[in-house]
Amino acid sequence: MKVPLLTIKETPSPIEVKADSLFVELTMRVICCLLFGIPVDKNRSTSEGPPLEIEKVYQAMSVLSYRFLRVATGEKIWMKYLPTKSSREYWEARHYLEKFLTPRIDLALQMRDKPNKDWSEISPLFKQSMLVKIAAKEPKYDRASLIAESIELSIGGTDSTAHSLSFALAELSLNQNIFQKARTIVDRSWETYGGITLESLKDLSYIRAIFKETLRIYSVGSGSSSLQAERDTTIADQPIPRGTKIFWSTIAAGRDPSIYPNPEEFIPERWLGDDGKNNQLLMIDFGSGSHRCLGEHLAILEATVMLTMLIRYFDWELVNGRSSLKNLQQNLFIYPVDRMPAKFTVREFAKQTVNVK
Ligand code: HEM
Structure with a gap:
């Protein structure tokens, strides 16, 4: 997926673009900003977790999305434990997304559990993120449930x-x-x-x-x-x-x-x-x-x-x-x-x- 997002104004006009890939990048950046406080502008970095690697995250989300569709239309949930190619792909994708999400989720949980600690190093964008707000509001949330919610929201929102x-x-x-x-x-x-x-x-x-x-x-x-x-x-x-x-x-x-x-x-x-x-x-x-x-x-x-x-x-x-x-x-x-x-x-x-x- 080659996405020329944010370069249109510098590029000679007319330019041919795969519009769907462009929209995927845009919507993913928006949802990741709202959910995880990752700046929409890819040139701005954040210290709270790994950068958003659009292609890798999208690839993993696509594998999980396809499984959602299969489960919604009748595939049994336990089938992900069968030693099949699609199960292997599912687990690889799931582990990749967990690795991407866990640092920010753990940080949000620490911020909830230690509200009096000095969090001034943390970016305002992250403090305002849905992740921090959801974690703070619902004491029942732990790492596993926040991973599940985050995956569902990012897939739903892209x-x-x-x-x-x-x-x-x-x-x-x-x-x-x-x-x-x-x-x-x-x-x-x-x-x-x-x-x-x-x-x-x-x-x-x-x-x-x-x-x-x-x-x-x-x-x-x-x-x-x-x-x-x-x-x-x-x-x-x-x-x-x-x-x-x-x-x-x-x-x-x-x-x-x-x-x-x-x-x-x-x-x-x-x-x-x-x-x-x-x-x-x-x-x-x-x-x-x-x-x-x-x-x-x-x-x-x-x-x-x-x-x-x-x-x-x-x-x-x-x-x-x-x-x-x-x-x-x-x-x-x-x-x-x-x-x-x-x-x-x-x-x-x-x-x-x-x-x-
Ligand atoms: C044009 C865009 C969208 C369409 C067509 C769409 C469509 C749907 C549909 C058909 C459902 C299932 C509802 C049901 O089972 O009755 C759903 C659920 C959901 N969507 Fe969207 N959606 C869109 C955008 C978004 C966005 C931007 C988000 C991100 C926040 C999102 C998050 C969710 C979530 C979390 C659920 C599950 C709700 C639940 O089970 O309680 N969706 N969406």
Whole structure:
């Protein structure tokens, strides 16, 4: 995975980039910053633990993600103890991630257990991290449970948003009328606010709608979660006895014409009311019930900011055109096999000023 993140502004325009790999790096840096206090800027180092080696961490996460999918769809948990190639890969990946995570987790636990010690050497970013906050709040957490939580959150927070962003990028390229409408909104927002601010985010409902429409059509987490009936019930006239495991497809649900008319069409407007603000259309792509996605709001915020920045500063076209959207695979999340190569051109006005950091 070759990722030219943070070098676009120095690179002659146009530049061809595997957009999906770029988004993976971006989302991983964001989630690792929030969770572990690792600076997003790769040129800044931290003393609390090993650096984030994107390719190695991503490789290990991919192995674990694929196992999550297999377990969710029926593989027995004990199968990881069989002497098979996939078990060996699982344990290697797991040990690598544990080695990466343990120094920061141990430090967070020490900070919880010795609050009066002098921690002034520790970076403010780490002190503010979710890891330190979770460890401090929940005395029941120990190293093993924090490793498990950290792995789940980093896996949940990377590919899901990254692949969804790739699909949004593709749809924008293939639907120039939607792209132009989005650009008008983004440019107007820049004129009013001078960039992305808390205030301007309120005016970017259309960009959020583009992302929600992307999630509806390319529901990247489809098939990766299941439900269990807690009582006897009935779904679509079908009796479901208590204890039944139910697998459901959010991709199929998102194409239900009774809820989403013209389901095959990419129509961001369906997510907006007459006032241009969000409406209450059912969105099932983050799951449902008590296990509904923990990172839903983070994902939507991240995607809104990333898409807005891209629309503001770049034009782009897909190298493989629509076929990037046809050739898909699923690890835990659905992704484009070709990693969505796209040619980006910096907008004329921005050539001197663009800063994608
Ligand atoms: C577009 C982005 C995302 C999509 C489509 C997505 C989708 C999902 C889905 C379908 C579930 C299963 C819900 C269920 O079983 O009912 C889930 C759970 C979860 N997601 Fe996300 N997710 C996204 C982003 C994120 C992010 C950014 C995070 C990071 C904080 C995250 C963390 C989690 C966690 C921790 C769970 C497990 C919740 C639980 O079991 O209680 N997700 N997500």
